[in-house]
Amino acid sequence: MKPALKKWMPAAAIPAVIAATGVGLGISASATPQLEPKTAEQVIELMAGSEVTAFSGRIHLSTDLGIPALPDAGAPASFGPPQDVQSAGPGDGPSTGGPGAGARTSAADAGIAGLLNLVSGSHDARVYVDGPDKARVQLLEGMGEKDVIRNGTSLWTYDSEANEAVHTTLPEPGSASASKFREHRGGHATGEAPTPGQLADTFLAAAEPTTTTTVEDGSTVAGRDVYNLVLTPKKSQTTLIEDVTIGVDAASGVPLAVSVDAVGQDAAAVDLAFTSFTPKAPDAKLFDFTPPADATVHEKNLQQDSNWPKHTYGQKLQRPMPSKDDAAHQRPAGPPDDWFTGTGWDTVATIPAEQVPAELKTSALVGQLATDVDGGKLLHTSLVNVLISDDGRVLVGAVPLQRLQAVADGS
Amino acid sequence: MAPGDTGLAIETSQLSKSFGTRHAVNNLDLAVPHGSVFGFLGPNGSGKTTTIRMLLGLATPTSGSISVLGRPMPAAGQDVLPHVGALVEGPAFYPFLSGRSNLLRLDAANPRSAAADRRRRVDRALDTVGLGQAARLAVHAYSLGMKQRLGIANALATDHELLVLDEPTNGLDPQGTREVRHLIASLAGAGTTVFISSHLLSEIEQMCTHAAVMSNGNRVAQGTLAELRSGGNGTVVIHTPDADAARTVLGGLGLLPGGEAAQGGDTAVVPHGETGEEGGTGVVQVPWPDDEPAPESIVAALVAAGVRVRGFALERPSLEDRFVELTGEGFDVAR
Amino acid sequence: MPGSALLVSELALVFRRRRTWAMLAALGAVPVLVAVAVRLTSGPPTGRGPAFLDRVAGNGLFVAIVGMFMCIPLFLPLTVSVVAGDTIAGEAGHGTLRYLLIAPASRGRLLLVKYFGAAVFCLAAALVVALVGVLIGLALFGVGPVTLLSGDTIPLGESLGRIGLMAAYVAISLWGLAAIGLFISTLTDVPVGAMAATAVLSVASQILGQLPQLDWLHPWLFTQHWFGFADLLREPILWASFGENALLQAGYVLVFGALAYGRLSTKDVLS
Ligand SMILES: Nc1ncnc2c1ncn2[C@@H]1O[C@H](COP(=O)(O)OP(=O)(O)OP(=O)(O)O)[C@@H](O)[C@H]1O
Ligand SMILES: [Mg+2]
Numbered sequence A: 001m002k003p004a005l006k007k008w009m010p011a012a013a014i015p016a017v018i019a020a021t022g023v024g025l026g027i028s029a030s031a032t033p034q035l036e037p038k039t040a041e042q043v044i045e046l047m048a049g050s051e052v053t054a055f056s057g058r059i060h061l062s063t064d065l066g067i068p069a070l071p072d073a074g075a076p077a078s079f080g081p082p083q084d085v086q087s088a089g090p091g092d093g094p095s096t097g098g099p100g101a102g103a104r105t106s107a108a109d110a111g112i113a114g115l116l117n118l119v120s121g122s123h124d125a126r127v128y129v130d131g132p133d134k135a136r137v138q139l140l141e142g143m144g145e146k147d148v149i150r151n152g153t154s155l156w157t158y159d160s161e162a163n164e165a166v167h168t169t170l171p172e173p174g175s176a177s178a179s180k181f182r183e184h185r186g187g188h189a190t191g192e193a194p195t196p197g198q199l200a201d202t203f204l205a206a207a208e209p210t211t212t213t214t215v216e217d218g219s220t221v222a223g224r225d226v227y228n229l230v231l232t233p234k235k236s237q238t239t240l241i242e243d244v245t246i247g248v249d250a251a252s253g254v255p256l257a258v259s260v261d262a263v264g265q266d267a268a269a270v271d272l273a274f275t276s277f278t279p280k281a282p283d284a285k286l287f288d289f290t291p292p293a294d295a296t297v298h299e300k301n302l303q304q305d306s307n308w309p310k311h312t313y314g315q316k317l318q319r320p321m322p323s324k325d326d327a328a329h330q331r332p333a334g335p336p337d338d339w340f341t342g343t344g345w346d347t348v349a350t351i352p353a354e355q356v357p358a359e360l361k362t363s364a365l366v367g368q369l370a371t372d373v374d375g376g377k378l379l380h381t382s383l384v385n386v387l388i389s390d391d392g393r394v395l396v397g398a399v400p401l402q403r404l405q406a407v408a409d410g411s
Numbered sequence B: 001m002a003p004g005d006t007g008l009a010i011e012t013s014q015l016s017k018s019f020g021t022r023h024a025v026n027n028l029d030l031a032v033p034h035g036s037v038f039g040f041l042g043p044n045g046s047g048k049t050t051t052i053r054m055l056l057g058l059a060t061p062t063s064g065s066i067s068v069l070g071r072p073m074p075a076a077g078q079d080v081l082p083h084v085g086a087l088v089e090g091p092a093f094y095p096f097l098s099g100r101s102n103l104l105r106l107d108a109a110n111p112r113s114a115a116a117d118r119r120r121r122v123d124r125a126l127d128t129v130g131l132g133q134a135a136r137l138a139v140h141a142y143s144l145g146m147k148q149r150l151g152i153a154n155a156l157a158t159d160h161e162l163l164v165l166d167e168p169t170n171g172l173d174p175q176g177t178r179e180v181r182h183l184i185a186s187l188a189g190a191g192t193t194v195f196i197s198s199h200l201l202s203e204i205e206q207m208c209t210h211a212a213v214m215s216n217g218n219r220v221a222q223g224t225l226a227e228l229r230s231g232g233n234g235t236v237v238i239h240t241p242d243a244d245a246a247r248t249v250l251g252g253l254g255l256l257p258g259g260e261a262a263q264g265g266d267t268a269v270v271p272h273g274e275t276g277e278e279g280g281t282g283v284v285q286v287p288w289p290d291d292e293p294a295p296e297s298i299v300a301a302l303v304a305a306g307v308r309v310r311g312f313a314l315e316r317p318s319l320e321d322r323f324v325e326l327t328g329e330g331f332d333v334a335r
Numbered sequence C: 001m002p003g004s005a006l007l008v009s010e011l012a013l014v015f016r017r018r019r020t021w022a023m024l025a026a027l028g029a030v031p032v033l034v035a036v037a038v039r040l041t042s043g044p045p046t047g048r049g050p051a052f053l054d055r056v057a058g059n060g061l062f063v064a065i066v067g068m069f070m071c072i073p074l075f076l077p078l079t080v081s082v083v084a085g086d087t088i089a090g091e092a093g094h095g096t097l098r099y100l101l102i103a104p105a106s107r108g109r110l111l112l113v114k115y116f117g118a119a120v121f122c123l124a125a126a127l128v129v130a131l132v133g134v135l136i137g138l139a140l141f142g143v144g145p146v147t148l149l150s151g152d153t154i155p156l157g158e159s160l161g162r163i164g165l166m167a168a169y170v171a172i173s174l175w176g177l178a179a180i181g182l183f184i185s186t187l188t189d190v191p192v193g194a195m196a197a198t199a200v201l202s203v204a205s206q207i208l209g210q211l212p213q214l215d216w217l218h219p220w221l222f223t224q225h226w227f228g229f230a231d232l233l234r235e236p237i238l239w240a241s242f243g244e245n246a247l248l249q250a251g252y253v254l255v256f257g258a259l260a261y262g263r264l265s266t267k268d269v270l271s
Helices: A003-030 A040-048 A107-119 A176-186 A196-207 A313-318 A324-328 A358-362 A364-369 A401-410 B048-055 B077-083 B099-108 B118-128 B144-156 B174-189 B201-207 B225-230 B243-252 B295-304 B319-327 C004-016 C018-040 C061-071 C075-094 C096-101 C107-140 C156-187 C191-208 C228-233 C239-266
Strands: A054-063 A121-130 A134-140 A145-151 A154-159 A164-169 A211-221 A224-233 A241-249 A255-262 A270-278 A296-300 A348-351 A371-373 A376-380 A385-389 A394-397 B008-019 B022-033 B037-041 B063-068 B071-073 B084-087 B162-166 B193-198 B210-215 B218-224 B234-240 B268-272 B281-288 B311-315
Touching: A003 A211, A003 C239, A040 A196, A040 A211, A040 A224, A040 A241, A196 A211, A211 A241, A211 A270, A224 A255, A348 A401, A358 A364, A364 A376, A376 A401, A385 A401, A394 A401, B008 B048, B008 B193, B022 B048, B022 B193, B022 B210, B022 B218, B037 B048, B037 B174, B037 B201, B048 B063, B048 B162, B048 B193, B071 B077, B077 B084, B084 B144, B099 B118, B099 B144, B099 C004, B099 C096, B118 B144, B144 B162, B144 B174, B162 B174, B174 B193, B174 B201, B193 B201, B201 B319, B210 B225, B210 B319, B218 B225, B218 B319, B225 B319, B234 B243, B234 B295, B243 B281, B243 B295, B295 B311, C004 C018, C004 C107, C018 C061, C018 C075, C018 C107, C061 C075, C061 C107, C061 C156, C075 C096, C075 C107, C075 C156, C075 C191, C096 C107, C107 C156, C107 C239, C156 C191, C156 C228, C156 C239, C228 C239
Parallel strands: A164 A296, B037 B193, B037 B210, B084 B162, B162 B193
Antiparallel strands: A054 A121, A054 A270, A121 A134, A134 A145, A145 A154, A154 A164, A211 A224, A224 A241, A241 A255, A255 A270, A348 A394, A371 A376, A376 A385, A385 A394, B008 B022, B008 B063, B063 B071, B210 B218, B234 B281, B234 B311, B268 B281
16 A cells, blocks of 8 residues: 555544444444343233332424424524533424523513414423422423422422522312322222232323224333333324334333334424433432522412413423423312313313413414414314314314314304 | 665656646656765756655656655655655745744644644744744745745754755845855755755855766765766866976976967966966866876875976866766756 | 553653643633633523533533533544644654664554553543533532433532543543544644544544434444433432443444554654
8 A cells, every 4th residue: 555545544443333333333222232022911911010219311392393494593692502401312303592582572472472482393302200299390491490390399490591499389289189199090099009910001001092092112221221111093093193103112111212103203292302311319409499599489379370280281291201380280180071072192181261271372473383274273283183163262272273163163 | 763774765766747848857767875864966956856846746757656755755755745745846925924933734734743843943943043023923024035044944843854945045145145055065964955046056065975967857976965066077287487398397297288389278378477388387287087096196106207287286177067968068958 | 560660651751842831821720710700601501502601600610511511522622633744744743753663663552652641642632621610610600419411419529530431421421532543644744633633533523423414324434422411410320321432432432453463563754
């Protein structure tokens, strides 16, 4: 070889090695792990029997709901980062620099915009959980962070950009909501806790009429091998949801990933997965929150919470991540049963006109995003449709518009 | 370092360098003996500096091979260069550093130079070139000649087997030039091989034992200084009032190729003094191309023919004449 | 150790130049200006400013943090471009490159030493901003425990440690750029050209990083994590961005170091 060529060898070899390492890591990450075959029931049993109650990890959420990007969303502050500094891996979505509440939009618009930002693009969060009553979630933003810290009956939320902390006192464990939770989970209000096997049976029995449950090839999430449990709505269901995949850690039974595919959309509508996961109790200090001395601190009384109902069925479905809003608005009781029409995937929630906050109707942003349809205005996403009917009711469901219209007409 | 098998400090064979389509050096064969002071001559743009860059591994030859101190260049550069001091295309320094700091830095760049006596060696080299006083002055305050001296000091900071100096006396005052000459003489006396490129022929003539002449990238001559000079035409000069008789005799010896007449300046009769041809002395000059016949036989023949020889001389061409003869008269830079 | 002499000499060369001190002084002036401006305009700043600017009046340590945020997009890359672009081209321009090479400093060793000098300058530049920021903050506002993005408050000593870490993060962020500058510097004998080209690249990369159409490219841009040092202000520290940034910069250093070696070791030194 000519000496000159030899001198260029490192320049050729190093990028090649880097590329090869990158590809190699990609292959090993996407490789199908060798897992002991399991039926859906066994995987559910594994999940139900999981004994991991304390863990920490980092979660990545990316959503593609087909919502038009908001003009204000993710506009970096001057001297701010050119983009979301958290997004690291290739394929990360565009930045969302935080709830971009421009000065010109109204408070309601800001709330809606914030919500939309939360459910669009990609987000990173860290979660720390130690048992059922200690948890901390940190929603990581470029130059800011939103924290939710629960420690027993004390619930703090903190927003670094506003330097604002909200304290809520939750009901004592063992109260109505706590037992209701248990009831939901296992269907046993009293008596001994069900075995994982029983739980699996109960779940499958409940899902049977509407859902096909299968186990697909395993994959790797946060470096751990997972079973992929796939819930597919049966043909009889008219829904926007194609299927829901849950990645269940083969070693611990913890669900490490959830992704929801929408009908007729290639990319997952919602993809929520741990990017790192440690099944060990986090540092206890993390759950002791003292608000900063100079922060604005609000004390919140649960009963007086007058926020418009963010906690709707559809939203619960599309946003399984434990976020500030979910935790903050944990109500003693859910919405009344007579709001719901149908069962399973094509359930539609109808919010009576008097319960709908006035801001929703007057919001310029809603006006901008909604399209006029027969019988009202439609807010469309690839997973959920919201129909604001002419008579003021709001209908929400993971269903096509026609079904919303039918429900609106029928009741 | 042991001398190479050939006993040559520098040897190149078929060394060529082109810049695009310009051939700066063509199939150059150089042989620089150990211990010699080797003059490397040539007009501007003839390829001297380019050759020196290749010898020192700064430029890669297009073809051909180089061996310096018995080792191939540029392959063995890291082993050879610590034994070579050099000045290439003028001195070059950081203007914001003092002369001394500059030398210290360049000395530090040599992994084989001892850190312990670095300062002492540098100070000694500065004294040698007469910069002891100005050593702590920033180089941007140096004159052209001071920089040149500093460049030479750099080449002297460590003891080298070979010095390669590209136009070392450029910009020096007469004292400086003399000093450099003495310096080179003393270094050569101590056994250092010195390779000097220059177009100052008088200087080369005074210093060198060997020389090579470049023209247009080609080597047109190489050898000891005596060999180089003898390669050209000598001249027989005779002072005599009997010019015609002298010419006849010289013709008989075969020294008048053109016969009788003085054509084209080959022979000339130069009036000398106020006296005319009859009473005074004329000068007869004839070429003496092959150093034949021997001077004594020329004089004997003249005297035998009754020519009154008042003066007889054999003039060797100066190196300058030889240089112009080899590289051409034109003032324009070739190509 | 042979070769360390050249290393020391290189550091002396970089830090004895008046230009270097002028650049460090300019960098140090940024936190001073921030602090003085906040001091003179009483009351909390209105409107949008650099991140954390509103915290400055309450805690002088934030002067250092705001200073680093303000310097990282332009001032720091500019000064690093000057030093890195000058590495080889500057030597070539002075003609000293040929004398270093025949000293002999091998071309590989010279590159290492030159890069080392530029990398140390990156560190010095980041430290100057941080240190001047802390000092002027202390003088004008007083310093105290820092409130992190997560809402937790850490004691003064740890706060200073975090600022030191941020300075280290900033320095590491600039090492990739320094390697690019080193490579560009081997391409020319005109140092100003290499400096300008390097500075332009640092700005261009940041612009590319803002184009959502080039999402796929963003993870590979050396400017991608430049602002990520905010992650050091979380509790617990989010080391991921530190690690990703370090890995990315190491990749740039290796690739452009190898390119610089390829170029310098095959190049005819004719200056
Ligand atoms: N970098 C270059 N690019 C193109 N051509 C070059 C370069 N350097 C030198 N040359 C050409 O090579 C030839 C030899 O140049 P060189 O510098 O070796 O001459 P020199 O004998 O040292 O002249 P001088 O006596 O003026 O110093 C010249 O024709 C010159 O034009
Ligand atoms: Mg020359």
